[in-house]
Amino acid sequence: MTSAATPLPSPGKPAWLNAYRDFTQEHGFQPLRVEGRLPEALRGTLVRVGPVTFGVGGQRYGHWFDGDGGALAVRFDGSGAQGAARTIDTPSIRAERAAGKVLYSHYGTAAPSLRRRLFGGAKNTANTSAMTWNGRLFALVESSLPTELSPEDLRTVGETDLGGSVGPAFSAHPHRVASRRTTYNFGIRYGRTVMLDLYELPDAGPSRRMGSLAMPGPLMVHDFIATERHLVFFVSPMRIRIFRVLLGLGSFSDNFDWKPELGTEVLVVPIDEPTKVVRFQAEAFHTWHFGNAFEQDGRIVVDSVRYPDFGSNKWLAEQVNGWASTDAQGRLHRATIDPKAGTLRSEQVSDRRCEFPGVTPLLTGARHRYVYKAAHSGSELWRGPQDAVVKVDMETGKETLVTLGREHYASEPVFIPRPGGSAEDDGWLLTQTYDATSDKTYVAVLDAKTPEAGPVARAWLDHAFPFTFHGTWMPAS
Numbered sequence: 001m002t003s004a005a006t007p008l009p010s011p012g013k014p015a016w017l018n019a020y021r022d023f024t025q026e027h028g029f030q031p032l033r034v035e036g037r038l039p040e041a042l043r044g045t046l047v048r049v050g051p052v053t054f055g056v057g058g059q060r061y062g063h064w065f066d067g068d069g070g071a072l073a074v075r076f077d078g079s080g081a082q083g084a085a086r087t088i089d090t091p092s093i094r095a096e097r098a099a100g101k102v103l104y105s106h107y108g109t110a111a112p113s114l115r116r117r118l119f120g121g122a123k124n125t126a127n128t129s130a131m132t133w134n135g136r137l138f139a140l141v142e143s144s145l146p147t148e149l150s151p152e153d154l155r156t157v158g159e160t161d162l163g164g165s166v167g168p169a170f171s172a173h174p175h176r177v178a179s180r181r182t183t184y185n186f187g188i189r190y191g192r193t194v195m196l197d198l199y200e201l202p203d204a205g206p207s208r209r210m211g212s213l214a215m216p217g218p219l220m221v222h223d224f225i226a227t228e229r230h231l232v233f234f235v236s237p238m239r240i241r242i243f244r245v246l247l248g249l250g251s252f253s254d255n256f257d258w259k260p261e262l263g264t265e266v267l268v269v270p271i272d273e274p275t276k277v278v279r280f281q282a283e284a285f286h287t288w289h290f291g292n293a294f295e296q297d298g299r300i301v302v303d304s305v306r307y308p309d310f311g312s313n314k315w316l317a318e319q320v321n322g323w324a325s326t327d328a329q330g331r332l333h334r335a336t337i338d339p340k341a342g343t344l345r346s347e348q349v350s351d352r353r354c355e356f357p358g359v360t361p362l363l364t365g366a367r368h369r370y371v372y373k374a375a376h377s378g379s380e381l382w383r384g385p386q387d388a389v390v391k392v393d394m395e396t397g398k399e400t401l402v403t404l405g406r407e408h409y410a411s412e413p414v415f416i417p418r419p420g421g422s423a424e425d426d427g428w429l430l431t432q433t434y435d436a437t438s439d440k441t442y443v444a445v446l447d448a449k450t451p452e453a454g455p456v457a458r459a460w461l462d463h464a465f466p467f468t469f470h471g472t473w474m475p476a477s
């Protein structure tokens with residue numbers, strides 16, 4: 001059941017605001033128009049997940065993160081491309097659509113009834129990322145269980161706790177360590193003591209709970225990173241004013257208290273002995289996303305996008321309405337952690353505003369040279385979505401930036417290794433891109449060795465698809 005489209009805030013806003021329109025043109029896989037020439041060896045499916053419905057019953061949600069999830073898949077077979085696009089159908093999304101109004105607490109929208117705020121649970125928006133595991137496909141959001149999707153046509157299969165091994169929350173940021181052939185993840189469990197649950201998902205074999213760590217209060221952890229030996233968390237110094245949330249005095253997002261005096265807590269969890277966690281405080285900063293991490297001479301090197309505080313949450317809330325009163329302050333940083341000494345030293349790699357860092361999946365957890373990210377091309381204050389893809393050589397500091405066209409807005413670039421390739425950057429970068437001039441979405445294929453040459457191919461949908469946060473690659477079997 002689909003409710004009426006949520007109206008956009010007002011006319012006269014930037015053209016890219018149209019990408020925050022409710023998505024209504026669902027379809028299974030169908031041929032896409034390809035511009036340029038697809039690499040013959042690029043075979044598999046890019047799956048992207050993001051918020052695609054921005055309100056219910058005519059009420060626009062309070063934050064971008066509240067949007068009901070949808071999935072976009074683009075399949076490459078060496079000669080052509082096919083695309084599928086669907087909204088995701090969790091029980092709580094379905095219940096709100098049937099009621100025609102907000103029922104549950106969302107990230108930036110409070111549940112209207114006290115009973116729901118106390119006992120109603122969080123809405124499973126399934127709107128943040130996609131994960132593949134054991135041939136299965138899942139849409140993830142940090143507050144809820146995974147939602148399984150059919151890889152054949154993207155239809156929703158249903159929520160799952162992976163045989164009882166995960167939950168109540170399974171973060172939207174799983175990280176696979178290539179050499180361990182295992183994916184790791186976490187979930188935040190709220191209660192009298194807030195717990196960080198740790199999960200392990202071997203490529204072959206059942207998933208399991210590794211252990212749980214007590215958190216110092218009600219807080220949010222968005223992402224983490226894994227080396228071949230450790231899981232690393234940066235726990236920002238925020239606390240959620242839970243009683244205000246329960247009383248209906250604003251949403252979760254309205255009730256984050258930034259407490260820089262607490263500092264950011266660094267957690268280094270040995271994968272093989274999770275109880276022997278090292279915890280220490282560093283200066284206050286916030287991290288939404290990590291790129292990669294690796295061990296080096298007893299230290300841990302971590303690449304992430306760092307923010308001075310949590311002000312970016314406001315930017316994220318406002319952008320979906322076509323404006324922002326604040327700037328996106330994320331910059332790529334390289335941090336070096338000495339777990340024995342309990343120190344973290346961090347250096348800014350570039351002054352460019354950016355997000356969504358990533359590396360080749362062949363080197364996750366191991367030493368890498370290149371980081372790929374989405375970024376803002378201009379140096380002036382820019383409050384809209386990212387419009388560029390950047391390749392960073394972490395050895396030389398060189399940044400290679402590519403814009404895809406006037407009013408073309410890029411998303412997280414996903415690196416696909418060329419089969420049989422040997423160089424770290426031998427492969428392609430795929431990025432879902434919104435062309436605001438034609439109001440259509442395409443997936444750009446860039447040669448990762450020479451991204452500055454521009455896309456070698458673009459696979460065009462015949463409609464727009466809202467911006468997505470994260471995605472995954474399913475190689476052709």
Ligand SMILES: [Fe+2]
Nearest residue numbers: 222288289469
């Ligand atoms: Fe994220």
